[in-house]
Amino acid sequence: MKTVIETVLTPDFQAFLLANQALTDFHSLALQANKFPAIDVPLAINQLKARQKAKTKLPMWFANSTVIYPPLLSMEQCSSENTAQWKANWLNTYLKNTISTLHYKAADLTGGFGVDAHYLAQNCEQFLYVEQQSEVTSVVEYNFNLFQTKNIRVINQNAIDFLQQHDEKLDFIYLDPARRNQQHQKVFHLRDCEPNLLEILPLIKSKTQIVLLKLSPILDIHLAMEQLPNLQEVAVVAVDNECKELLFILDFNRQTPENIKITTVNIQKNTITQDFSFLHNAEKNAEVHYDFPLLYLYEPNVAVLKAGAFKSIAAHYNLKKLHLHSHLYTSNELHTDFTGRIFEIKGYCKLDKKVLAHQLRSEKANITVRNFPLSVEEIRKKTGLKDGGEAYLFATTLIDDSKSIVITEKY
Numbered sequence: 001m002k003t004v005i006e007t008v009l010t011p012d013f014q015a016f017l018l019a020n021q022a023l024t025d026f027h028s029l030a031l032q033a034n035k036f037p038a039i040d041v042p043l044a045i046n047q048l049k050a051r052q053k054a055k056t057k058l059p060m061w062f063a064n065s066t067v068i069y070p071p072l073l074s075m076e077q078c079s080s081e082n083t084a085q086w087k088a089n090w091l092n093t094y095l096k097n098t099i100s101t102l103h104y105k106a107a108d109l110t111g112g113f114g115v116d117a118h119y120l121a122q123n124c125e126q127f128l129y130v131e132q133q134s135e136v137t138s139v140v141e142y143n144f145n146l147f148q149t150k151n152i153r154v155i156n157q158n159a160i161d162f163l164q165q166h167d168e169k170l171d172f173i174y175l176d177p178a179r180r181n182q183q184h185q186k187v188f189h190l191r192d193c194e195p196n197l198l199e200i201l202p203l204i205k206s207k208t209q210i211v212l213l214k215l216s217p218i219l220d221i222h223l224a225m226e227q228l229p230n231l232q233e234v235a236v237v238a239v240d241n242e243c244k245e246l247l248f249i250l251d252f253n254r255q256t257p258e259n260i261k262i263t264t265v266n267i268q269k270n271t272i273t274q275d276f277s278f279l280h281n282a283e284k285n286a287e288v289h290y291d292f293p294l295l296y297l298y299e300p301n302v303a304v305l306k307a308g309a310f311k312s313i314a315a316h317y318n319l320k321k322l323h324l325h326s327h328l329y330t331s332n333e334l335h336t337d338f339t340g341r342i343f344e345i346k347g348y349c350k351l352d353k354k355v356l357a358h359q360l361r362s363e364k365a366n367i368t369v370r371n372f373p374l375s376v377e378e379i380r381k382k383t384g385l386k387d388g389g390e391a392y393l394f395a396t397t398l399i400d401d402s403k404s405i406v407i408t409e410k411y
Helices: 002-011 009-020 028-031 042-055 072-077 081-096 115-123 135-148 159-165 197-205 221-226 282-283 304-309 310-317 353-359 374-384
Strands: 105-110 124-131 153-156 170-175 208-215 232-240 241-251 259-266 273-279 296-300 329-331 340-350 364-371 391-397 403-410
Touching: 002 042, 002 135, 002 170, 002 403, 028 042, 042 208, 081 115, 081 170, 081 232, 081 241, 081 259, 115 153, 115 170, 115 403, 124 135, 124 159, 135 153, 135 170, 135 232, 153 170, 159 197, 170 197, 197 208, 221 241, 221 310, 232 304, 232 329, 241 304, 259 304, 273 282, 273 304, 273 310, 296 304, 310 329, 340 353, 353 374, 353 403, 364 374, 374 391
Parallel strands: 105 124, 105 170, 124 153, 170 208, 232 259, 364 391
Antiparallel strands: 208 241, 232 241, 259 273, 296 329, 296 340, 340 403, 391 403
C-alpha cells in the first residue's frame, strides 16, 4: 500500500490536482468520487484545500507544486510565513543579547506543519522538530528535504516524552500548544492547552534556559503575564489588522523585570509593518488628556488595542483621547507615523438621519462603532446608509459622555 507521499507524487494524482486547482465546490467533487477510481479523492480534496490556503498564507510553500500538505487542521493552526519570519527575528534579537554562543541548539516541541521550525532553525546550528502525529511528521520531513533544510532533525514523539528522554541541554525551546481539547473544542486558558504549559514548565526548565511561547490571540494577555514565571518580553502580532498570535519569552536565568516590554506589530499586505513598543508599568502611570474631535482622528491597530496600550499610544504621539473608554484619539497636528489608521475630521453630530444626510455627500459610508450603544447594522437601519464610499463614520462616546458620530475621510 502506498504512503500519502507516494500517492500524492504519482503523475495521475499530480495531474488531478493541477486540473482542479481552482475548484471551490469540494462537496460536489466528493459526491463524484466514483468517477475517479484511480484517485484518492478525500486526500486530493485535502491537498487542494490546503494548497489554496497556502497561496496567501505560505507563498513559498505554494510556489513549489511538489510540496505535500498535512491534514487540514494542521494547515489552519500553523503560523503564516510572515508571522513566522517576524517571530524568528524577534527571538533572535533577544538571544543575541542574552546567550554568548551563536551556535544555538534548539527544539520546537509542537512541530505541526513546520513553518515556525523552518524559520527558527535558520539561526541555529542544530534544530529538533518534535511532532506526535506520524502522518504530519512524515509529510513535514519530506518538505524539509524538498527545501534542503539540512540542520533540522525530525522526531516523531510527544513533547513530554521528548523532554523526559532528551539529555542534552538546549539553548531555547519553542512551544505552540494545541488550543483544542479532546472533544476538538477550542480552549483559551493556559491550563487547558495540550500540553498543559503550567504543569510542564518545571520539566522544560531542566532542559533549557529560554522558552518562546505562541498562544491564542483570544487569551487574556495580562492574566497570562501573571501566570508565566521568568517572563521577559511579550509581543502581539497582527496581520492586516487581524490579531494572530501572542508571543512570550521566558528566561529561567532571569527574574521577571518590574517593567516588561510589550511589542506590537501589524504586518500589512504591502510588507510595511506598523511597530509600537511600550513598558507595562508605564501604561499604568501614563497621563492622558481628553478633548473633543480636532483636525485628525487616529484609530490604533488591533495589536495595540489587544496589548492594552491605551494610554501609552496617546503619550507617545502626544494625542488626546475622545473618551476614557472609546480608544479613539485626536490632534491638530498630523502624525503620519501613527501605528494604525489616520482620518481627517470633517465634523461631528448626534445620530440623526437628516443631520447626517446634510453632512454627507452620498448615501454611502463606512461605519465603525467604538464605545457606542448601537451596532453598525442598527445604525445603518436608522440612517439608511449603505456600505462604502469615501466617508468614514465613527459612532462613539465623547468627553462629555454624548453619543456622537464623528464624520471623517481617510487620510
